[in-house]
Amino acid sequence: MINISFPDGSIRQFEKGTNALDIAKSISEGLARKVLAAKVNGKVTDASRPIDQDASLVLLTWDDAEGKETFWHSSAHLMAEALEAIYPGIKFGYGPPVDNGFYYDVDLGGREISQDDLKKIESKISELAAKNSPYLRTEISKEAALNYFTEKGDEYKVETIHELNDGEITFYRQGNFTDLCRGPHIPHTGFIKAVKLMNIAGAYWKGDEKNKQLTRIYGITFPKQKELDEYLQLLEEAKKRDHRKIGKELEIFVFDDDVGPGLPLWLPNGGAIIEQLENLAKKTEEEAGYYRVKSPHIAKESMYLTSGHLPYYAESMFPPMEMDGTKYYLKAMNCPHHHKIFSATPKSYKDLPLRLAEYGTCYRYEQSGELFGIMRVRSMNMNDAHIYCTEEQFESEFQAVNEMYLKYFKIFGIDKYVMRFSTHDPAKRGQKYLDMPELWMKTEDMVRNVLIRSKIPYIEVPDEAAFYGPKIDVQIWSVIGREFTLATNQVDFGQPKRFGLTFKNKNNQDEMPLVIHRAPLGTHERFIGFLIEHYGGNFPVWLAPRQVSLLPISDRHLDYAKRLEALFRKQRIRVELDDRSEKIGRKIRDAEMKKIPYMLVLGDKEEQESKVSVRKHGEGDKGQQTIEAFMEQVKNESAID
């Protein structure tokens, strides 16, 4: 007998060699019907694998992330079986589960597959699923595995097997399909009740653009049809919040063919949002002891040779323009300009830390396929600043920057985020990374300390640091599930060296400062794109492009409305007047559609008593208020911090 311990702390005895499925049955048949896989001693395995010794056991169902993962992995195999049935001779690359479903990369051997074919494949999958074929695991020698796929003519699998060690190779078979796979898998195909193939895309073999491009088919499956319907419904909802759709509807930004791809034009509504964000950033930075600077959009080639951006990053920059025999580049980053500002006047330790901030406009030649709405563009306004400090000051400066991030997150109600802390690989110093071992170790330790001390959720990713120092990228998720890097916070000991930045220390000796690059609000482009989806276009009063819409009942109330308009403008309340000869219902509808926070209905009653009838967007009639009380309220709600 062996002892099995469960997540609730209980321990029960079972026969040696029992499996998770049998254990589940001993608890209840209902549970057994739901078990997709098992976690034995922390490792996810097939529910049918025998357990030979004392172990902790978690039964994984659809409710567990690992359960879903296994379910989708098995679904990928099932799709592969369906594909092979329809397209004989097809070859397979990788077919893993992903966040929402799974994909399989396939080589169709010159055949084409279109959106219409997906329906056909879906039917085949459902048909195969209904057979309740078990997923069978076999351990196989490397030689036998190679023979199998060589005979089948699948060079991708052969290549993969070559990279594996003998003794760790397993095959899984369900129905007529056998795949190289380490598993685990769900008990049988019958669990897969609903299937939807989402789209087709090209994907390079092993993610290398030098390799052949395979066809990637994305799909998602569920144990119940209802769950698929709900998922599709969710996608529809997400579409409604898409910043590209709302950005157009609310007239926030546009792209124009004559201006160029990735070069957004901010319409007045977008301009108003930008104004508020900059006000917030400037106030926050001023309070934190930053100085504002301003630098040109272009610079000579020589500066980018000094910084080291040329020639390595020339591809990401717009091609140079030539003047009097000298090349000039549009700036792709602000740091070199700021370094020149630092070195413009002699510095002593008394000047540090020196914090230089600028909403700098940068231009990057992103590959055409990379452009995405306003989130990934070629001209962007960065909430940039560079902090020059001593090693002693580094940790507290870094901490202060992190606190600024947290302050912003609170203001915007961003509660889902993670910081990716990228560190270097000591073995690659001198090649991929600057050969400054002491600074690497010191700064990485300090950054880690700050993260731990601030209790900020972070993940450490080795070997992903910048060439010149460790960095933190802030990942956030928009409400529609879009994940992206909002901001970056980097340590730099490369550029200070290249630019020969120094300050006089207490002993009157030249010392090199450390530089922290930081951009908590990222770029206007990406951040506003995020905010549009975050708020679904319903901006809080302080950010709303138009805060108040004046809606006179009839033309005879126009004078009163105009008086209010002038009064509000003077108070810097962003107001608009609807002076059309429309009925009030129409004016309200249009203002609601524009998502303007406050609508003021103005008629005889209001004019006589110098009042306004307040209607709030999405909430309806709020009753009357005096002009003063209303203005006071809007101003309070518009105050930043």
Place this chain on the structure above:
RNA sequence: GCCGAUGUAGCUCAGCUGGCCAGAGCUACUGAUUUGUAAUCAGUGGGUCGGGGGUUCGAAUCCCUCCAUCGGCUCCA
């Protein structure tokens, strides 16, 4: 940059098995209406059917090419 899809009025879309002057709703403009909490009525205007080339007696519709956008891949100092 690569694979695939899409591109018709300011917006949303119909027309696309090739064949009368390319349509609708909303918007805009003009007029009437003077209105009390989510669409007043009438009239008018508005389109190189993404650009270019080709096939054809005839192209929004078929073919080629370029551009842009979208879904991915790759990339994001």
